[in-house]
Amino acid sequence: xxxxxxxxxxxxxxxxxxxxxxxxxSRRRYATEQPPPPPPNPSQSPKEPSRVGAFYKSxxxxxxxxxxxxxxxxxxxxxxxxxxxxxxxKKNNDDEIAKLKEELKTAVVQQKDKTRGLLEQGKEAxxxxxxxxxxxxxxxx
Numbered sequence: 001x002x003x004x005x006x007x008x009x010x011x012x013x014x015x016x017x018x019x020x021x022x023x024x025x026s027r028r029r030y031a032t033e034q035p036p037p038p039p040p041n042p043s044q045s046p047k048e049p050s051r052v053g054a055f056y057k058s059x060x061x062x063x064x065x066x067x068x069x070x071x072x073x074x075x076x077x078x079x080x081x082x083x084x085x086x087x088x089x090k091k092n093n094d095d096e097i098a099k100l101k102e103e104l105k106t107a108v109v110q111q112k113d114k115t116r117g118l119l120e121q122g123k124e125a126x127x128x129x130x131x132x133x134x135x136x137x138x139x140x141x
Contacts (some may be wrong), residue, residue, distance in 0.1 A: 049057070056063075
C-alpha cells in the first residue's frame with residue numbers, strides 16, 4: 001500500500017491578522033497636556049564618526065597602496081638576490097668541476113709516464129737477460 005506521509009506536521013493556517021501586533025495609540029486626555037516626545041531616530045541624529053574610522057576612511061587606500069608597493073619591491077629584490085646567488089653557486093660548481101678535471105688529467109698523464117718508465121725498465125731488463133743468454137749459449141747451466 002502506498003501511504004503518503006507529510007514531512008511536517010499539519011497545522012491550521014493562521015490568518016495574518018492574528019499575528020499582527022496591535023499598536024496602542026496614546027491619546028491626550030486634555031488639550032493642555034503636552035504630546036509625548038517622538039522617539040529618537042538614529043537616521044535623523046547623525047553620530048560623529050570616530051577619529052580612527054575617519055583616519056582609515058580617508059587614508060586607508062593610500063596606506064594599502066604604499067604597503068602593496070613596498071611588498072612588491074621587496075619581492076622583486078628578493079627574487080633578484082636569489083637569482084644572483086644561484087648564478088654564483090653554479091659558477092663556483094663549474095669552476096670546481098673544471099679544476100678537478102684538470103687535476104685528473106695531470107694525474108692520468110703522470111700515471112702514464114710512470115707506467116712507461118716501468119715498461120721501459122722491464123723491457124731493458126728482459127733485453128739484458130736475453131743478451132746474457134746469447135753470450136753464454138744454449139747450455140748455460
